[in-house]
Amino acid sequence: MTGNGDRLADDISIPSFGQALRRLRDERGFSREHLAYSAGVSASYVTLLEKGERGNPTRSVVEALLRCLDTKAPLTPTDRRHLFDLAGLRVDDAPTSEDLYDSLTADQREALALFHPALAAYIAPGGDVLDANDAWYAAFPGLREDRNIFHWLFGNPIAKLVEPDWKTEARLYVQWLRMTVGRLPDDPSLTTLVSDLARYPHFRHYWSEGTVDFTPPVRTLRLRNPNSGTIREYNVQVGPIQSETYPDRIVLLLCLPL
Known part of the structure; x- marks a missing residue:
């Protein structure tokens, strides 16, 4: 017999870079094509990132994506930190x-x-x-x-x-x-x-x-x-x-x- 807890677990997943990126993109009304063009990457690459079918992006790619997202609505420090963490990167290795x-x-x-x-x-x-x-x-x-x-x-x-x-x-x-x-x-x-x-x-x-x-x-x-x-x-x-x-x-x- 499957309880409610088991059914609920099917709907819960560990946070990923792709999930966070898609949420931030959707909140700002960006298409994948618009985000990709502004960040200097391909739309197919953004699609694979959001689906979790590509490895973690580089720092330069994450920063380019953030710059584009910021143009519509600035990210909070929490969202910015979370996205870097999910990509396996530090926000800043050496803050002054x-x-x-x-x-x-x-x-x-x-x-x-x-x-x-x-x-x-x-x-x-x-x-x-x-x-x-x-x-x-x-x-x-x-x-x-x-x-x-x-x-x-x-x-x-x-x-x-x-x-x-x-x-x-x-x-x-x-x-x-x-x-x-x-x-x-x-x-x-x-x-x-x-x-x-x-x-x-x-x-x-x-x-x-x-x-x-x-x-x-x-x-x-x-x-x-x-x-x-x-x-x-x-x-x-x-x-x-x-x-x-x-x-x-x-x-x-x-x-x-x-």
């Missing part, structure tokens, strides 16, 4: 910090102020501070100008005053950077960052140790107020934020006063 900042929503930016008195910041893979609240910048003087945690940690003399456990923190950050470079080997900005940091002797020393580590989701950090000399402990929490365009590229770093 400006790209990552632009991908933050207004609500995400406004949320930073709501975390006060916690220190809160959005951080890029290479340590660039994309945005932060006033409490963050007050706790890390000079970081607003340096804009990058690694350059501040190794190049700004005040970092050793603010971080009473500077050697431990510096070694950990280098280990985390090594892990990030391994995870994103095609990101040229990370290669450039490591080359720039090589001018700092302490960075070269810790980098030469060759050790790596994952960034822990929760840990304890001690920070010194450079004016009063008071040392305060924070519970540090790190986690990726939702981003339709660049998933897993931005983390929210929260330092909660203990």
Whole structure:
């Protein structure tokens, strides 16, 4: 006996590039011939793509199809990302910090102020501070100008005053950077960052140790107020934020006063 669940399963299929392409084309009222002509491919090729009878298209073909679809009605970041994912391609292998900042929503930016008195910041893979609240910048003087945690940690003399456990923190950050470079080997900005940091002797020393580590989701950090000399402990929490365009590229770093 066949139940309703079995009959329903016959109507459900795993998402495919061809299905998504046809949906987006139909929503915009494009014929296969129009889409094919605008994208510089044949109508038969588009037909085979939509039927799932051709392998995944190349990046240049996907981008050409997207440009055509966008002329009628711009695709949402979600649809764009989904189409690239279904084609087995990344949306962008190496977004810049400006790209990552632009991908933050207004609500995400406004949320930073709501975390006060916690220190809160959005951080890029290479340590660039994309945005932060006033409490963050007050706790890390000079970081607003340096804009990058690694350059501040190794190049700004005040970092050793603010971080009473500077050697431990510096070694950990280098280990985390090594892990990030391994995870994103095609990101040229990370290669450039490591080359720039090589001018700092302490960075070269810790980098030469060759050790790596994952960034822990929760840990304890001690920070010194450079004016009063008071040392305060924070519970540090790190986690990726939702981003339709660049998933897993931005983390929210929260330092909660203990």
